Amino acid sequence: MKKAKQQKKRQKATAGKGKRRLSGGALLLAGGGVLTAALLGIFAWKYFFSKPAFDGQRAFAYLQQQCDFGPRAPDSEGHRRCGDFLVAELGKFADKVWEQQFDYRDKKDTSRVYQGRNIVASFNLKPAMGFRVMLCAHWDTRPWADKDPDPANRLLPVPGANDGASGVAALLEMARILHGRRPDFGVDIVLFDLEDLGDYNAEAFPDSLNPFCIGSEHFAANRRDYRPRYGILLDMVGEKDLLIKKEAISRAQAPHLMDRVWAAARKVGAGAFVDETGVALQDDHVSFLKRGIPVIDLVDFEYPHWHTVSDTPDKCSAASLQQVGDVLVEMIYGGE
Ligand code: ZN
Secondary structure (H helix, E strand, C coil): CHHHHHHHHHHHHHHHHHHHHHHHHHHHHHHHHHHHHHHHHHHHHHHHHCCCCCCHHHHHHHHHHHHHCCCCCCCCHHHHHHHHHHHHHHHCCCCEEEEEEEEEECCCCCCCEEEEEEEEEEECCCCCCCCEEEEEEECCCCCCCCCCCCHHHCCCCCCCHHHHHHHHHHHHHHHHHHHHCCCCCEEEEEEECCCCCCCCCCCCCCCCCCCCCHHHHHHHHHCCCCCCCEEEEEECCCECCCCEEECHHHHHHCHHHHHHHHHHHHHHCCCCEEEEECCCCCCCCHHHHCCCCCEEEEECCCCCCCCCCCCCHHHECHHHHHHHHHHHHHHHHCCC
């Protein structure tokens, strides 16, 4: 009897313990459920409400990759190969990539015809919100390093790490981001050709000298139906010591857009964007401004290697591209 009683007691105790274990497991399950829900919530919040992250290192790799083709001067092997690379790379991310091919006859040597390629990558062909935004840069490089301090270098092509590759590099990384998460509106990445073939005093002799910005002028003149709500042009945005002032023509003709971009720069802490007016530049944005489309030029014109053979990747940095990319991401996704 005694034994039995003791056994019974033990059974009770075990049963009790079993009960406690069960309720512990239920609690654990419930806790796990709450945790999963919380994690899902955080994930959903991050996905839907936070901005995607621009990767400056990735952008810098794109800068290097373009320079590895050699100078991208029109009518050169580097130009052809890099153009094909840009079309293929954008094709991985965009809904549609197309080329506007055009001929340009040299005004100084009329026997010479350049084959221009403006490259366009579109995201959201039928957006929920009907408007489009243009992000653009020129991808060609200058055939002559005519500002090089050494006269022996002045007929050599510019490597164009900053003047050519940097803006394109930031936009290729933007293409990856736009592929991963579509905004409600349409975005077009437009890479202009034949920007840097110009003579510095062409405006005084328009019949015999070549202008700058041939590709963007051709694009804007022949695509009159294309009216993005606004555009942002990147030119020389990769310098290590990046300093972006408010380019004077952009400031005068698209002041509201400029204010928005500088507010975005403040918000993301992009210290390279300073509240000072820079020089007025005849750049690809002018082709659009004169047709009433607000496009501003983000440019660091205080670049000591401008149009020299020293415009090489070592003068540029991922950190600078990161600042510019952060601002673009804030402009595209910050309003969500
Ligand atoms: Zn240039």
